[in-house]
Amino acid sequence: MAASRGLDNWNKNWRGKGDIPTLVKSNDGILYEEDGTKSNTSLTKGSPVTYIDSQSGSHTRAAIRFGDKVFLTNIDNLVKPKSLGQVNLKPQAFNLGGDANTLPTYLLTLKNAIRNRPDIKGNLEEYLLDLVKYVEFGSSSISGYNLTELPIASITSDFGEVIGPIYAIKSGLANLNLGVNLSSQIIFPSSGTEPLLDYFIKTSTNTYKVSQKSKGTANTLKMNAIVPQVISNNNLLLKYGKTSEFLLMKIINDFPINVGAVQGCALVGLISQDQLASVSALRRNSVYISDLARSLFRDMIRKDARLKNYKNISFRNIAYLCEKKLVEYTKQTMVSQRMTNIVKDVLNNEVYYIKMGLDNGVPNFTTSSTSDRSISNLYFRNKNGYESTSDKLGFKV
DSSP: OOOOOHHHHIIIIITTSOOEEEEBOOTTOOEEOTTSOBOSOOOOTTOEEEEEGGGOOBTTBEEEEETTEEEEEOGGGBOOHHHHOOOOOSGGGGTOBSOEEEHHHHHHHHHHHHHHOTTOOHHHHHHHHHHHHHHHHSOOOOOSOOGGGSOHHHIIIIIHHHHHHHHIIIIITGGGTSOOOTTOEEEBOSSSOOTTOSEEEEOSSOEEEEEEEETTSOOEEEGGGTHHHHHTOHHHHHHHTTSHHHHHHHHHHHSOHHHHHHHHHHHTTSSOHHHHHHHTTOOSTTOBOOHHHHHHTHHHHHTSTTGGGOSSOBHHHHHHHHHHHHHHHHTSHHHHHHHHHHHHHHHTTOEEEEEEEEETTEEEEEEEETTSTTSOSOOEEOOOOSSOOOOOOEEEO
């Protein structure tokens, strides 16, 4: 039986299955930008990427995220999920959610969970245990693994959350004079969906929030982590409540993805009230705009390399154009600075960022915080596409 390819491959292995970490299959796969133009970027065989189901329009234009960018490619350029042996490597899959553990207990629980899981065997089991040992002792030998046979993207993003707390207690936060030591406790939210953070490190006097990320990717701070905290704090509300920057953030938070983008553009004057009114009754992605609306948005449509050739323009198409305008708007120096001030006041130096990367299979970490200079000049980040939505606009931090 021949291996599935093309449309059959997409329907059988990818379509409708959500976002899937995978690898690039070969060095010669062609990439396209989101607007359909051929990209100058090239990816080498074995590069970790994530297939994005919601932004994939066909098997020849499958959406993938590499680092902080989204590209389109042929689905056959990606290693099939079953070939990688999809395994849940999130902390909650190792029964680490909800409990407060000191490092010795955490390490014992984690190692036993790895050894006892029937879906983690062979090289994957040995490699995960080697990663734990490496972070636990600061150095040890990790060699002899064929990384192309391992789910490296999932290991970096998901298992990074698992070994990140070990690094945090051994050195990442321990070296910052925060009182973090071997008696500190590691706490994962039971659901794994706590805003702003992935886990807590608790000392005898304080509890620190930690956001764990993969190197090469940007943290995305969502409006639902910022807006409610401003509203519930009288001082912050008095300081920022009437500013156009906060009102824009509130619109993005309060409205559905498409509506929020269009309403936001109207708020800051990027589109007219007439343009807003012409699409204000629309909600669903696939609804086509009226002839009046098309006339009012004519200039925006004509300037877009992809949409200018469309016979019918959907509400999602217009929302995407508005999202792009808002991203550029928030990159303006004064707008970005004011939004940065709001975010810093809300976070109040409470969040620490730990990023993990793998260099030839060996983990390396960096630590930063919301007080670092790296948290500056914030602007919106868009994960959506022309035809579908993935998430609301957030800040790239």
